[in-house]
Amino acid sequence: xxxxxxxxxVVLGVIAVCFVISYIDNIRRIYKIKRRLEYNYGRWREVDYxxxxxxxxxxxxxxxxxxxxxxxxxxxxxxxxxxxxxxxxSFAGEDYLYYLLHVPKVxxxxxxxxxxxxxxxxxxxxxxxxxQMEFARIGKNHASSVYSYIMDCIRFNTKVPPVHYFxxxxxxxxxxxxxxxxxxxxxxLILAMVVxxxxxxYKRKELExxxxxxxxxxxxxxxxKSLTKKKLICNPKYHSRVEKDYRHLxxxxxxxxxxxxxxxxxxxxxxMFLDYIRLVTHIDCIFFYHCMSRxxxxxxxxxxxxxxxxxxxxxxxxxxxxxxxxVWCRPEFTDEKMLRIIDAYHPGLKEPVPNSVSVKxxxxxxxxxxxxxxxxxxxxxxxxILAQSLHTCPAKAYCGKWFHVFSSMALKDSLxxxxxxxxxxxxxxxxxxxxxxxxxxxxFVDEVLRGTNTVERIAASTQVLKxxxxxxxxxxxxxxxxxxxxxxxxxxDNYHFQEQVADGEIIFxxxxxxxxxxxxxxxxxxxxxxxxxxxxxxxxxxxxxFLSTGKWN
Numbered sequence: 001x002x003x004x005x006x007x008x009x010v011v012l013g014v015i016a017v018c019f020v021i022s023y024i025d026n027i028r029r030i031y032k033i034k035r036r037l038e039y040n041y042g043r044w045r046e047v048d049y050x051x052x053x054x055x056x057x058x059x060x061x062x063x064x065x066x067x068x069x070x071x072x073x074x075x076x077x078x079x080x081x082x083x084x085x086x087x088x089x090s091f092a093g094e095d096y097l098y099y100l101l102h103v104p105k106v107x108x109x110x111x112x113x114x115x116x117x118x119x120x121x122x123x124x125x126x127x128x129x130x131x132q133m134e135f136a137r138i139g140k141n142h143a144s145s146v147y148s149y150i151m152d153c154i155r156f157n158t159k160v161p162p163v164h165y166f167x168x169x170x171x172x173x174x175x176x177x178x179x180x181x182x183x184x185x186x187x188x189l190i191l192a193m194v195v196x197x198x199x200x201x202y203k204r205k206e207l208e209x210x211x212x213x214x215x216x217x218x219x220x221x222x223x224x225k226s227l228t229k230k231k232l233i234c235n236p237k238y239h240s241r242v243e244k245d246y247r248h249l250x251x252x253x254x255x256x257x258x259x260x261x262x263x264x265x266x267x268x269x270x271x272m273f274l275d276y277i278r279l280v281t282h283i284d285c286i287f288f289y290h291c292m293s294r295x296x297x298x299x300x301x302x303x304x305x306x307x308x309x310x311x312x313x314x315x316x317x318x319x320x321x322x323x324x325x326x327v328w329c330r331p332e333f334t335d336e337k338m339l340r341i342i343d344a345y346h347p348g349l350k351e352p353v354p355n356s357v358s359v360k361x362x363x364x365x366x367x368x369x370x371x372x373x374x375x376x377x378x379x380x381x382x383x384x385i386l387a388q389s390l391h392t393c394p395a396k397a398y399c400g401k402w403f404h405v406f407s408s409m410a411l412k413d414s415l416x417x418x419x420x421x422x423x424x425x426x427x428x429x430x431x432x433x434x435x436x437x438x439x440x441x442x443x444f445v446d447e448v449l450r451g452t453n454t455v456e457r458i459a460a461s462t463q464v465l466k467x468x469x470x471x472x473x474x475x476x477x478x479x480x481x482x483x484x485x486x487x488x489x490x491x492x493d494n495y496h497f498q499e500q501v502a503d504g505e506i507i508f509x510x511x512x513x514x515x516x517x518x519x520x521x522x523x524x525x526x527x528x529x530x531x532x533x534x535x536x537x538x539x540x541x542x543x544x545x546f547l548s549t550g551k552w553n
Contacts, residue, residue: 030133033133033136034129034133037089037129037132037133037136038129040087040320041087041128041320041323042320042323042324043320043324044084044085044324045083045084045085045086045087046084047083047086048083049079049083049142053142054079056141056142056143056144056145057094057095057098057142057145058098059095059145059147059148060095060096060098060099060145060147060148060306060310061095061098061099061102063147063148063151064099064102064104065104065105066099066102066103066104067102067103067104067105067388067404067405068101068102068103068385068405069406069431071406071407071408071428071431072381072405072406072407073102074410075378075381075407075408075409075410075444076378076381076382076385076407076409077348077378078101078385080348081101081347081348081382082097082098082101084347084348085097085317085320085321085324086317087316087317087320087321088135088140088313088314088316088317089132089135089136089138089139089140089313090135090136090138090139090140090220090223090309090310090313091138091139091140091141091146091147091216091220092135092138092146092220092306092309092310092313093135093309093310093312093313093314093316093317094140095145095147095306095310096306096307096310096311096313096314097310097313097314097317099310100314100389100390101385101389101390102389103385103388103389103405104389111391113235113237113238114315114318114391115330115391116234116235117234117235117238117312117315118315118318118319118322118391119319120234121234121315121316121319122319122322122323124234127232127234128316128319130230130232131227131232131312131313131316132313132316134223134226134227134230134232135223135313135316137219137222137223137226138216138219138220138222138223139216139219141212141213141216144209144212144213145213146213146216146217146220147306149209149210149212149213150210150213150214150217150295150302151299151302152210153210153213153214153292154292154295154296154299154302159289159293160285160286160289160290161203161289163199163203163282164203164282164285164286164289165286167195167196167199167200167280167281167282168281168282168283168286170192170195170196171192171193171196171280171281172281173192174188174189174191174192174193175189177189192280193279193280196279196280196281196282197279197280199282200278200279200280200282200285203282203285204285207285207288210288210292211284211288214288214291214292217302217305218253220305220306220309221246221249221250221253221305223309224242224243224245224246224305224309225246227242227312228242228243228246233312238308238311238312241304241308242305242308242309242312245301245304245305245308246305248298248301249295249298249301249302249305252291252294252295252298252301253291253294253295254287254290254291254294318390318391318392321390321392322392325347325392325394327343327345327394327395327396328392328393328394328395329392329393329395329396329397329398330391330392330393330398331387331388331391331393331398331399331400332398332399332400333399333400333401333402334399334400334401335401336360336401337360337401337440337472337474338358338359338360338399338400338401339357339358339359339380339384339399339400339401339403339442339474340357340358340359340397340398340399340400341356341357341358341380341383341393341395341397341398341399341400342356342395342396342397342398343355343356343395343396343397344356344357344379344380344383344393344394344395344398345379345394345395346375346378346379346382346394347382347386347394349375352379353372353509353510353511354395354396355376355379355510355511355512356512357380357495357512359474359476359493360474361469361474361491361492361493362465362468362469362473362474362475362476362477362491362492362493363475363476363477363492363493363494363495364465364477364478364479364484364485364488364492364493364494364495364516365377365476365477365478365479365495365496365497365512366478366479366480366482366485366494366495366496366497366516366517367478367496367497367498367499367517368497368498368499368506368508368517368519368520368521368522369521369522369525370508371497371498371499371508371510371521372497372508372510372511372512373446373478373497374409374446374478375510376478376497376512377407377409377444377445377446377476377478378409378444380444380476381405381407381444381476382394383395383398384400384403384405384442385405387400388402388403388405401440402440403440403441403442403474404439404440404441404442405442405443405444406431406432406441406442406443406444407443407444407445407446408425408428408429408432408443408444408445408446409444409445409446410446420451421450421451422449422451422452423451424451425449425450425451426449429445429449429464432468432473433467433468433471433473440472440474441471441472441473441474442473442474442475442476443468443473443474443475443476444475444476444477445475445476445477445478446477446478447478447479447480448461448464448465448477448478448479448481448484449461449464454481457481458481458483458484458487461479461481461484462484462487462488465477465484465488465491465492466488466491469491469492475492477492482516482517485516494514494515494516495512495513495514495515496512496513496514496515496516496517496518497510497511497512497513497517498513498517498518498519499519499521501521501524505528506521506524506525506528520543523536523539523540523543526539
């Protein structure tokens with residue numbers, strides 16, 4: 001055996017070993033992902049995304065029309081709920097699930113399609129796992145929004161800058177001269193490569209995010225191809241839509257395969273060679289702009305691919321949510337302005353206490369501190385949102401009209417903007433009155449106008465809540481002001497939470513009862529926490545005198 005043959009065999013052996021190792025690693029990676037899919041389905045996720053990541057995820061929602069505004073979203077801590085149920089594996093599915101929770105307006109016939117898909121994948125585990133695996137291959141990008149980068153680039157950057165054409169022509173010209181006259185052309189070729197590489201790094205950084213986003217979009221297309229090829233989409237209409245859009249987009253993408261390596265962290269040897277070609281020719285930048293130009297002329301198809309693929313994966317996440325909930329129901333919608341919920345509970349609490357309510361007019365909720373008023377408001381509000389967004393309620397039964405949902409509960413953000421709490425409150429309440437009259441509105445207000453003095457608070461609260469009633473707004477309002485329950489008893493039904501004092505402790509059952517509250521616990525809490533008897537007795541005496549005379553002494 002000659003030395004050259006031996007070396008060749010060694011090289012081939014090394015390549016074969018590398019191939020086998022790569023193949024085994026890929027099998028292991030797929031196995032681990034599959035195990036994670038099987039384990040996580042039907043469980044609450046324990047993740048904590050930063051505000052920056054949530055902002056990236058929310059860019060798709062920001063570009064769409066939705067119902068839930070930032071005040072309501074933050075009041076109900078919907079980010080926490082989203083992170084708990086985010087069983088998506090691709091950027092498209094994650095973006096769309098976040099959008100769904102903001103309650104896009106959906107027609108009744110679309111609910112039937114959604115229910116069909118949610119139920120199908122709950123009952124067909126094999127198909128669901130295969131579908132999730134395809135979305136896992138697409139992956140997520142929390143560094144930047146794929147949707148925003150693609151759409152912005154289509155709208156604003158479709159012409160190839162002359163510098164890229166210059167670099168390409170300069171390199172080809174230098175190669176031709178080198179072939180004709182190597183001694184004279186070699187220096188020109190080196191100059192062309194140096195200049196082109198410097199220009200490449202200078203200009204490429206402007207496109208880095210957009211070109212990487214396009215790579216993710218290509219993965220989304222490949223995922224669409226696999227879903228249709230394996231016939232994993234159970235709904236024929238969506239199957240045909242995805243298949244048609246993929247075929248159209250494949251033609252539009254053209255030579256985009258040369259835009260960048262499939263794996264940006266560890267490119268293969270072939271990709272390293274292509275990277276060198278890109279550096280000296282700028283060919284990827286030229287292809288990128290041409291690709292964006294073609295996509296820009298067919299932006300509706302690009303939008304459809306994002307939307308349809310995101311929607312399909314979000315349906316898998318809804319199925320996982322239903323498996324995770326101990327009790328859930330499908331909502332029923334009616335044309336009558338009413339809301340009836342049986343045994344509703346807050347899905348984010350470990351030991352929630354279910355409550356039921358049936359209302360056609362607004363309700364006032366009174367009760368002691370920490371008795372459950374705020375949690376009840378959030379529970380009902382969250383049930384309404386989940387009913388209208390994911391068609392899934394953490395309750396035994398739900399029936400109500402389709403509502404535009406507002407809240408005014410914890411207006412912390414405005415304090416950082418330099419507004420007083422009271423100004424933030426009245427702005428938040430004013431926005432509730434602004435939707436068009438054709439819309440049914442439901443709002444949840446915790447401690448009406450707490451940011452001002454007692455006399456004006458009661459007067460202003462009375463008039464604001466009366467105006468809500470005149471406009472047909474179904475309002476759930478919690479208050480410590482018992483006076484409101486008398487001033488508004490013709491417009492609002494009264495409910496309350498109560499407590500019991502036993503062995504020096506205040507015990508709450510967190511259940512809602514008919515009627516206004518008849519007990520107070522603020523002074524009792526002072527006593528339980530060990531305040532001086534002089535303070536306790538003095539406070540009790542002042543309360544008794546005020547209740548008997550209507551005056552403070």
